Amino acid sequence: MIRKTGSYKTWKAGGETIEAFIPLPLPPRNPTLSIDGKLGEKHQAAMAALGRLQTASTMVPSPNWFLYGYVRKEAVVSSQIEGTESTLEDVVVFELNRQAKDVADVTEVCNYIDALNYARDQMNSPNGLLICTRLICNVHERLMRGSRGQEKQPGRIRTSQNWIGGTRPGNAKFVPPPPESVPDLLASLDTWIHSSDQLPLLIKIGLAHVQFETIHPFLDGNGRVGRLLITLLTEFWKLLDGPFLYLSLGFKRHRQEYYRALDAVRTEGDWEAWLDFYLDCAIESAEDGTSTAKQLFKLVNDDRRKFAESEHANLAAMRLFERLPEQPMITALKTAEILHCTKPTATKAIESLVKADILVEITGRLRDRIYAYRKYLDVLGQDTLPIASDS
Secondary structure: OOOOOEEEEEEEEOOEEEEEEEEOOOOOOOOOOOOOHHHHHHHHHHHHHHHHHHHHHOOOOOHHHHHHHHHHHHHHHHHHHOOOOOOHHHHHHHHHHOOOOOHHHHHHHHHHHHHHHHHHHHHOOOOOOOOOHHHHHHHHHHHHOOOOOOOOOOOOOOOOOOOEOOOOHHHOOEOOOOHHHHHHHHHHHHHHHOOOOOOOHHHHHHHHHHHHHHHOOOOOOHHHHHHHHHHHHHHHOOOOOOOOOOOHHHHHHOHHHHHHHHHHHHHHOOHHHHHHHHHHHHHHHHHHHHHHHHHHHHHHHHHHHHHHOOOOOOHHHHHHHHHHHHOOEEOHHHHHHHHOOOHHHHHHHHHHHHHOOOOEEOOOOOOOOOEEOHHHHHHHOOOOOOOOOOO
């Protein structure tokens, strides 16, 4: 049976007749969504994987370790899906000295980090915004600020037709709802997110992501905002204590399956196939996060022990070492700033960590040198190389 998930509106846009898709409100109906059988088992497996991720996130001495690395990893991968080529190392260097090979690319990634941090601050503030259209618009404004696409009405719901694939609405692969339908569709999504719907919360997150992507409320940046919505809802509904579940990596690895599953919802009403794919990505992402947390925990503990027992250890260097997971690239000037010490003391601390094979100088310059905790960045940066061209 094919479930109806929306209707098409025929209208004129750009001088041609198009059919724009208007989705029905959530949750899926006729038939209603049933989380049982294999789908129920997969949901249980995904929740168990999230539980292991939550446990792993508490292993590290400071939650900022996890937040620092995973926020930036998600920002890099989500932006790569949209065509940027910045790596995790590019972002860390840019945050350190504001220099980059492609400033526009890195700015997009840094905007993603800023948008996520803003949304989390709002959600965790007594007087802040909950997840709603207004918060999403504010997130979008920060995402697009000063980057490519900044001319496409950052923070504003679109008032013109957009499309996906093709060169114009008439030959597009998918045409989202006409602009006059978008405010009501977003209001309906807001209401459903905050409703007492009895569907499991992880399932609701997967449905909300598809609905947002189908509405496509902005002229640009919808994909990144839609992926941010998954991360934010996971924390908002307390499935995890922080924004630790990032599905962008799974969506990047399985891009064609991702697009096929989205299309199947719109054309066949196949929410079950989407949820099957989405839960696979959730399991994969949670397992990636758990593995990475364990690797980082072991690496830092081993390096701490080896350095403390080495002839190069001194107090300033040990203090600097403890800051490296949140500052995996460093300069003498930055070290003096975070340790509140003189530049000669900072330089000596860095030299001690270089001699112990913990820091590596990466510029090859005599001045303004940058030192990296390379082993840490290598673990964190797994699977974050830019997407290869299909050509």
